[in-house]
Amino acid sequence: MGVTIKDVAKAAGVSTATVSRVLNNSNLITPQTTEKVRNAMRELGYFPNNIARSFANQNTYIIALVVDIEEPTAFNNPYFYQIQYGIEKYICPKGYYLMIVNENTLNHNGTAFSKLFFEKRVDGLILPVSLLHKNLVKKMEEQKFPFVIIGEPENSYDTNWIDINNKMAGEISTTHLIENQYKRIAFVSGSRKDLFNKNRLDGYLTALAKHGFQPNPDLIKEGGFSKEDGYSIMNEFFKQNNPPDGIVFTDNLVAFGALSAIKEHGIKIPDDIGLVSFDNFPVAELSDPQITTVDIDLLDLGIQAASMLLKEIQLPSTTKQQSLLSVRLIKRGTSKRSQR
Amino acid sequence: MGVTIKDVAKAAGVSTATVSRVLNNSNLITPQTTEKVRNAMRELGYFPNNIARSFANQNTYIIALVVDIEEPTAFNNPYFYQIQYGIEKYICPKGYYLMIVNENTLNHNGTAFSKLFFEKRVDGLILPVSLLHKNLVKKMEEQKFPFVIIGEPENSYDTNWIDINNKMAGEISTTHLIENQYKRIAFVSGSRKDLFNKNRLDGYLTALAKHGFQPNPDLIKEGGFSKEDGYSIMNEFFKQNNPPDGIVFTDNLVAFGALSAIKEHGIKIPDDIGLVSFDNFPVAELSDPQITTVDIDLLDLGIQAASMLLKEIQLPSTTKQQSLLSVRLIKRGTSKRSQR
DNA sequence: ACTTTTTATGCAACCGGTTACATTAATCTA
DNA sequence: TAGATTAATGTAACCGGTTGCATAAAAAGT
Incomplete structure (x- = not known):
């Protein structure tokens, strides 16, 4: 139905491997060949099937932000919203997408989001410290699955985390x-x-x-x-x-x-x-x-968390990253005493 | 590395097809066989690889909400946030996940989000009327790609849409x-x-x-x-x-x-x-x-939009759905005249 | 000019499920 | 009880890319 890499290969008179290499900007390919392939793609209106790509290299280019918001308080509190915005802003130019999961709509045992990890739906997770569970953390670490915690955890956890100071x-x-x-x-x-x-x-x-x-x-x-x-x-x-x-x-x-x-x-x-x-x-x-x-600065918190996670995804390391963000005071009317 | 369907098949002494059928609750399988397979899964700690599943049946079980929020105003306005919450709440129990894309962080030509469609990254889109573009709509309709517009479009568009009244x-x-x-x-x-x-x-x-x-x-x-x-x-x-x-x-x-x-x-x-x-x-x-x-009721707007989209995904139809949601007045202090 | 090295491309296996079709086992019919 | 029908399971092709290895072509070395 859709145009596949095979169609492009045939039209350009090359193999699918070559087309794939062009797609991935391999530096093996001649400029002329690249040109031919690019033209074929354009003419056929080809777009790589992302599902197939993910399948071949076993990653999704998706990360998830897990939140736990309760309905009544959800909208008074832009906490996660700002963080989310920061994450999106950081990862999007790097070719990653953001998935949002609210643990509370899954309402199982408080680790329903872990399906994302088990089923390999995402390449990494950002989750609030409130959703930390010992067993799950152990499993994720065993499999070297990248994740970042928002909020400082009890010191029994040695994980990537970020919080405001x-x-x-x-x-x-x-x-x-x-x-x-x-x-x-x-x-x-x-x-x-x-x-x-x-x-x-x-x-x-x-x-x-x-x-x-x-x-x-x-x-x-x-x-x-x-x-x-x-x-x-x-x-x-x-x-x-x-x-x-x-x-x-x-x-x-x-x-x-x-x-x-x-x-x-x-x-x-x-x-x-x-x-x-x-x-x-x-x-x-x-x-x-x-x-x-x-x-x-929750926007920045989101950005830093995302940066931490992508680092972990792109070059996994055994030493964990931790970060405390500075805060500043905005002086307004409730504390400016005229004199005394 | 991970446990695959083959491992389960071998352990249970059946074929991969049978395991797959158990996974998908096919009604062909005997209770005894199902039992055997389930046990094998449990023992091996098997989780289906979702990427592979998506690949086999060419859908992702992900829908995207596209927003266009500017940084300075983003947090004064919980508009999209509430809608997002409603969408998530509706789709999650149905096995779908929500991806969030902010068109403004992509900052190309205002249709950068369309990559999601071209690359088949998602099964459907919910997008604000402000991001409607004639050409793109045409392409999506040609390919019968499901999408729902939030906000009433000019009447030159015959699409699925939902808005408050x-x-x-x-x-x-x-x-x-x-x-x-x-x-x-x-x-x-x-x-x-x-x-x-x-x-x-x-x-x-x-x-x-x-x-x-x-x-x-x-x-x-x-x-x-x-x-x-x-x-x-x-x-x-x-x-x-x-x-x-x-x-x-x-x-x-x-x-x-x-x-x-x-x-x-x-x-x-x-x-x-x-x-x-x-x-x-x-x-x-x-x-x-x-x-x-x-x-x-933006929560409801999100729910209705999601419901509209999933309907379209699950049984595509040529007649478009449109919906105007009622609103109600909450009487507070700025309009309660004592008398006159 | 002929080997050796480097560079560019092709071949084909592979990722892990799904499913059409084939086959076997079980049940029904007369 | 043989033959027809139905139910349960197996075989293998397929989804659309990626990539190790083989090979061909070009460049370099002697």
Whole structure:
């Protein structure tokens, strides 16, 4: 039905091997022959059948990004979207394509995505640390199957991984508040079962220590993802007899909710209280005042992850790559104290 | 290196054909034989090589979603992200995988994605109407290659397509303002070169006509995507000697910017002016007051598009499928007048 | 001019499944 | 129970490229 390499070979008066070599820019072929073959291809409207190509050399030129997003929260959080965009941007000019798999739509045992590996559907995987499973990792390493983890894994894993520098993020945001003369600085994060939240807290504590502040357990809270959570956490703080005058939030939406609570109490931002948040998602610019945030460059994270993976695919190595990306603070209205 | 069908055949004492039939759940095979083969597979840790499978039957079980997102705007707009999520959700349980291609990272002639089709890398395509090109469409139709367009194309195209009902969206949003006793209702949309904006305007005009309102050219504006655009457009309205008291925006962010301008003028929302926007993106809930929006169900759009495509892949038909999805209004703070 | 080396091309096996067709085993019919 | 029909399995060609090895052609060496 389609035009095959045989048709081209016949039309150009050469063998299929020669046509194949032209396709692959082998440097064995004479310019004249190349020319002949190219012409034949053009005349016949030939395109190489990619499935056959993959079959012959046992690779697909596809890599997959595995995500685990839940429906309700999916669209508030552009996390994977930005990473995805970065990956695509990097691999596409190199002739690779990106496949997206959401583990949650497969809903088996949390390793359904591993079919991609077992069935050789892709040449490599990028997956979030939350989907790491000991057995699967062992199998992939045995077969030298390339994969890169997004997020720092527990140190029992020696794999390729990449993450933003969460400790640094915790430290610079806290330091920023300290430098703006806030004195009682609180820290509100997601679950500290997650290593990245532990690291963020670590950064917060480091900053306090460096400036001679004592950490105060009352000012360290855990849990919360939503605007509503932020609202109620803030109100809990207000019930304390000595509430914080500065808060580091590790989530934009939580900060957004806290903002409402603060306004309701008639407390001035940033004069009476300073706020810093993480993840410079678009919402951070929409509040009034705009939220000071740690900007994590997820586009770059995607690019770096992809680069790491392609390196592994193209020249497999036994030493694993690891990378921590710097973050920077974007100073906005919630932390710029007029004076004091 | 890997375990192949031959190994399984030998271990089970049957032919490769039988193993293949077991793999494909052919109903020719005896339960006993099936059992034998399954056991052999299990013992050997066999997984079918998917590349070989694809090669044998010339399909990939992959479909691609082609997008065209520009970097700066990419993350404000979860448009494709939600659609993508819907597609993935639909196709995954049916054994298909999703590939994502961003035309803008390929940056050739706007049809770089067509390689996917020519090289048979995927079984079908879902692409936005903005990427439609006459010649390419002709070629794809000649070869009966399945594809679905997101967005209503100009009527010179007879293809499978799906869109939200933009006229309905324009009409219900306008009607809602009319019913809330707003009298001078403006309409602010993106470029009217795009059919969907024409349709939205059409809906607006229809609603006005149904309620005996005369359209007023001063109240119909075009252009703008950002918060800043919304801010300046709103200020232009305020310069008019008879500004609107109700506005339909076709973009969340534009409405967000307009909101700031309105507040600065000390005008009360929703008592003095009512706002409705399109696209119920997460930001709509973050403003104060929250923005009344037309909710377009992009998750469903993705699901429907995928369903359309798989239908086309599984049983090709000559009659094209078209679908307009209903929209609904989510009433929030910017349009709930206390009384009048 | 004749061997030796290098370069360009062809031959054919191979990648791992699928499936049309052939063959054998099982079941049915009279 | 032989003969016809149906069900289960096997044989081998095929999908469309790639590539090791053989060979032919060209270039270099003596």
